[in-house]
């Protein structure tokens with residue numbers, strides 16, 4: 001211990017103004033201000049000296065087809081270009097520029113993988129929108145159109161053969177990520193979320209453990225409304241940590257959602273800001289132990305701007321904290 005201020009490892013932040021052009025209208029919680037709030041907070045705070053801003057590339061159709069149906073991609077693009085205001089459900093608001101924004105958001109994860117595998121930065125945070133973890137193979141859901149996390153994991157697996165542990169701490173179950181890798185034994189999906197009986201999208205029961213060859217490579221930890229830091233700490237110690245050790249991943253992908261904060265009315269969970277710092281510390285320790293420090297993080301939910309920005313900063317500070 002030096003007794004000085006905390007020191008942080010370098011952190012690449014992938015983001016692009018095109019993600020802000022996804023206009024969901026005046027009354028929609030998934031707003032451009034979310035990303036702006038996070039970036040303002042990061043650049044003004046203790047991590048500012050270690051941030052490296054990187055612009056993403058666009059995801060190519062071949063990258064998206066690993067996760068999505070071609071017909072769905074055409075339907076989504078057509079909806080945007082034709083002036084539609086939503087796709088399938090009014091939750092999924094869009095505008096002319098939304099398809100481009102979604103390609104960039106999905107491409108950010110690919111750029112993140114390239115940064116990690118090119119030894120440019122082992123820690124990457126993609127501050128992008130629209131979010132992705134609810135998007136299914138042929139269906140948008142819950143503000144999500146393309147499954148950014150699943151597209152990145154499929155790319156990582158295909159091009160680098162990594163054994164990937166996906167950890168999703170958004171307040172809601174990432175049904176789309178689970179669906180994408182349900183039968184995949186080399187990509188583990190673990191989510192801590194508000195119990196599906198009480199919460200959108202109504203999936204993510206503890207009984208769901210994967211299918212066929214993927215059986216055992218899914219771990220859902222549903223929590224009751226009002227659950228907080230102690231409940232999450234218990235889940236990390238007794239369930240998620242042991243699952244990481246048993247799976248022995250060599251890469252981590254984090255679906256980072258901050259809507260479990262008590263101030264965020266999108267869930268009944270009662271997390272505090274410090275809990276997100278604890279999550280960052282856990283992921284960093286797992287990654288150091290198993291995965292050469294490789295961690296790719298993608299922004300998912302979080303709709304209370306102050307809690308979102310503070311939570312993201314706390315998580316990333318925990319993740320990047322210099323050990324020792």
Ligand SMILES: [Zn+2]
Nearest residue numbers: 170171172301
């Ligand atoms: Zn959420």
